[in-house]
Amino acid sequence: xxxxxxxxxxxxxxxxxxxxxxxxxxxxxxxxxxxxxxxxxxxxxxxxxxxxxxxxxxxxxxxxxxxxxxxxxxxxxxxxxxxxxxxxxxxxxxxxxxxxxxxxxxxxxxxxxxxxxxxxxxxxxxxxxxxxxxxxxxxxxxxxxxxxxxxxxxxxxxxxxxxxxxxxxxxxxxxxxxxxxxxxxxxxxxxxxxxxxxxxxxxxx
Numbered sequence: 561x562x563x564x565x566x567x568x569x570x571x572x573x574x575x576x577x578x579x580x581x582x583x584x585x586x587x588x589x590x591x592x593x594x595x596x597x598x599x600x601x602x603x604x605x606x607x608x609x610x611x612x613x614x615x616x617x618x619x620x621x622x623x624x625x626x627x628x629x630x631x632x633x634x635x636x637x638x639x640x641x642x643x644x645x646x647x648x649x650x651x652x653x654x655x656x657x658x659x660x661x662x663x664x665x666x667x668x669x670x671x672x673x674x675x676x677x678x679x680x681x682x683x684x685x686x687x688x689x690x691x692x693x694x695x696x697x698x699x700x701x702x703x704x705x706x707x708x709x710x711x712x713x714x715x716x717x718x719x720x721x722x723x724x725x726x727x728x729x730x731x732x733x734x735x736x737x738x739x740x741x742x743x744x745x746x747x748x749x750x751x752x753x754x755x756x757x758x759x760x761x762x763x764x765x
Contacts, residue, residue, distance in 0.1 A: 580606045581613060585627035594666040597624060621670050622679040628667035629687050638694045644702035645745055651698060652721060652741030659729045660736050672730035692718060721748055 584605045588597050599620055603610040617623040639650040658664040674680035699714045728734040
């Protein structure tokens, strides 16, 4: 197996190798935790050269982020209950459950601490762009139903909901209380409805 051969067939062999490496990485993370993950072990299990993994992902952290990102994209469904408050609470509940797990916490912390190399930057952008594209539907539907004013800054509203959760996991390492989603949502909706805190400004994209 050569890297030259992999590059010649990006839609075939390269994709299969990437899938195999990510699957092995997830298997190790779920069974043994982040500390047990090494590129040498993943390479041996996946049947590829270590240099191929280093060339594609650069670091162990980037490999872990890519694997967990691939998994995380399907773990937080976007609710549609017909109620903005219930949709936000359900969404935040799912996020709390995932980030309270060892693998979810490891993913969040790795994403926060990753460097600014191209692989890490691409992973961060991919994650946040994908999550916002999905979660923004909650706020957009609420605007269409008349629960929120049309001037609501959709991205800021979502950021204000999820930022405290990620902050506790990645930085203060505090446990996530089960009642946190409800408290965050009520605080957020108080600002949205009461003071126009999240209305768009001319400087907002």
